[in-house]
């Protein structure tokens with residue numbers, strides 16, 4: 336588990352780091368949240384209503400976006416705190432993958448996601464048994480499951496068969512799943528469910544809005560379709576192509592401003608959205624004798640047929656738009672799970688599911704969460720959890736006033752603005768992390784002026800390079816503003832580090848003692864000389880000696896008063912001096928362990 340304060344800290348910084356529109360994120364108080372959540376049986380509320388102990392124990396789907404009603408034009412409400420609570424569980428610098436499922440109402444999206452949960456638990460150490468899906472009796476999230484039940488086996492995305500629930504919105508599983516990538520690095524997987532698309536009550540604009548938000552958010556989007564890929568499924572996808580085209584053009588412009596040819600081809604090759612996979616449910620065309628290899632062949636041939644060139648201009652355009660918007664388009668087919676599964680009373684009994692469905696399900700899980708698993712990227716940059724939160728917030732704001740699908744340029748602006756925010760936060764974190772270790776609240780060594788400046792300069796250069804690497808997108812003016820914001824912030828922090836460092840200077844404040852001590856020593860010496868050299872009959876000489884002894888006494892009294900008022904500081908200073916001298920002789924004055932940010936934070940708290 337991560338340092339849970341870290342995302343909050345970044346988010347707090349982020350709020351004041353917003354450099355241009357969109358406006359301050361909506362923070363929803365509990366009352367407002369209740370009013371905005373469209374159904375009383377809302378699971379997010381169920382989670383909140385549960386006792387603390389159970390909330391910690393039971394993982395559950397959490398609503399991160401709820402959708403209003405006709406009165407507010409189906410405005411989206413982003414539940415920032417709910418999202419952050421999940422993202423805080425991701426280790427601070429770990430990248431995140433977002434796997435989401437979109438598609439028509441009651442096509443088995445939540446059912447599939449509940450299976451994903453089972454797979455991810457079974458494969459927690461990357462060693463799921465070949466027949467992992469037979470190792471338990473029941474699938475969680477079904478009609479018989481109780482969200483208050485502490486038995487994790489019964490939890491899942493809500494796929495209650497038969498009930499006409501219509502809780503529109505976007506849901507995320509409360510626990511991220513840690514996976515190991517092929518290169519050995521860790522990645523946290525977040526599962527996202529969408530509800531309320533393409534049903535008879537949902538307008539096309541709302542469907543497009545949910546679809547759009549989910550596409551912007553995901554690294555791998557599963558588009559669940561019933562029986563076959565239809566033309567309207569493709570058209571729905573092509574809706575985002577305008578955004579894709581603009582994003583690509585912007586990248587091309589940026590690359591041509593750069594002289595390296597390598598950069599141009601790398602940027603042009605990048606589509607704005609990552610991976611989309613059509614998941615055809617209840618596919619009926621596999622032959623009885625087809626083995627897995629043949630089935631896979633059939634899947635890729637089917638996708639090729641669907642996407643192949645068409646004579647009709649509009650059909651061809653749809654295909655071109657999709658191809659240029661997504662980095663990767665794939666297809667998988669599942670057979671019917673068996674009629675028992677579609678019965679109203681079906682509660683998730685695994686033994687009633689058709690074996691072919693389970694075999695294909697196993698293949699699909701391994702495909703999605705195996706080596707294909709990619710972190711969420713924005714313009715080629717892999718995101719951490721706190722960065723994902725910044726983008727998610729900017730995207731949700733696009734639909735704040737209603738589910739009218741935003742202009743591509745607005746989506747692009749939101750991306751650029753969130754990207755600048757991420758760049759500002761990352762730059763400041765880099766600076767703070769390094770400076771904290773060198774001269775932060777927990778550092779103990781006083782740094783000489785020239786060392787301090789040199790260190791600051793090098794950290795500043797490194798941080799600004801980090802900024803330039805991230806802030807590559809959007810208008811030059813907004814990037815410039817974000818850059819200024821970073822510089823102002825770092826300048827303020829520098830002043831604080833200077834003060835902290837100065838407070839560790841063992842010689843600071845010594846002038847209060849040095850001057851009276853010098854006067855005392857000088858008067859003592861002069862008096863000793865006077866006493867030794869004066870002849871007994873010289874009045875002037877005796878008077879001078881007396882005057883010097885008065886000065887000496889006055890200096891001592893002054894020193895004594897200062898000592899009384901500053902006893903504690905003097906004690907500390909002497910300790911510091913002693914420490915500095917000891918360390919100097921031990922030859923390791925600069926090798927104290929740099930405190931981590933987390934340590935300083937804990938101490939500050």
Ligand SMILES: Nc1nc2c(ncn2[C@@H]2O[C@H](COP(=O)(O)OP(=O)(O)O)[C@@H](O)[C@H]2O)c(=O)[nH]1
Nearest residue numbers: 440441442443444445446494495496497616676
């Ligand atoms: N025909 C069919 N039904 C399924 C499949 N998977 C799940 N179901 C059933 O479809 C109903 C709706 O499932 P659900 O996951 O809630 O659908 P969602 O609205 O897309 O999330 C439930 O009764 C499931 O048991 C499938 O692959 N094919």
Ligand SMILES: [Mg+2]
Nearest residue numbers: 444445493530
């Ligand atoms: Mg569902």
